[in-house]
Amino acid sequence: MKKIILLATAVFAAALLSIGCGETAANNSAANSNKPVNSAASNTAAPPAADSAAIQADIKKLVSDYAASTASNDAAAYDKVTTDNFMFVGNDGAVQTKAERVSAMKSGQTKYEKLTYDDVNVRVNPEGNGAVVIATATVKGLNSGKPIDSTVRVTQVWSKMKDGWKLASLQATDIAGKSGDKKADAPATPDNKASAPAANK
Secondary structure: OHHHHHHHHHHHHHHHHHHHHHHHHHHHHHHHHHOOOOHHHHOOOOOOOOOHHHHHHHHHHHHHHHHHHHHOOOHHHHHHHEEEEEEEEOOOOOEEEHHHHHHHHHHOOOEEEEEEEEEEEEEEOOOOOEEEEEEEEEEEEEEOOEEEEEEEEEEEEEEEEOOEEEEEEEEEEEOOOOOOOOOOOOOOOOOOOOOOOOOOO
């Protein structure tokens, strides 16, 4: 009889233990189902980081090609490499649109004898679809009908479009002590105090 009671007690204890564990497991499962899944696993894979070195090399080649085609006054190449809303800021502060630049090149009002770039530094944005170039340019010729013979600091903004990289903006700034732009002759004045303003670049 004692054996039967002990056996029944053991079976009852085992049943209670089984029920308790089952509820705990169920509770743990329910609690876990309400927790957010590990963010690394739940998020879609992040896009691969832009290959900055490769983009920098591409942009440097584009800068070199731009200089060569502009130095040869290739208006068609200028039109192709620039965005529709391209803006040019000369070292005299004058602003020109793409249409104005291309028109000036076609008419001969803007005509280069020399345009070279040195110390080209390229910074690429994290998404890999934009870049800023800072470089030194040596330029000689005519810009909007005005003589230019200067060394300037150039800032270019490049944007990756559906059909490739395009130049969106370009600004030239005289480098102090290195500008050799031709100046307009001073008019003769009795006291030699008045002089004509420097020619625009």
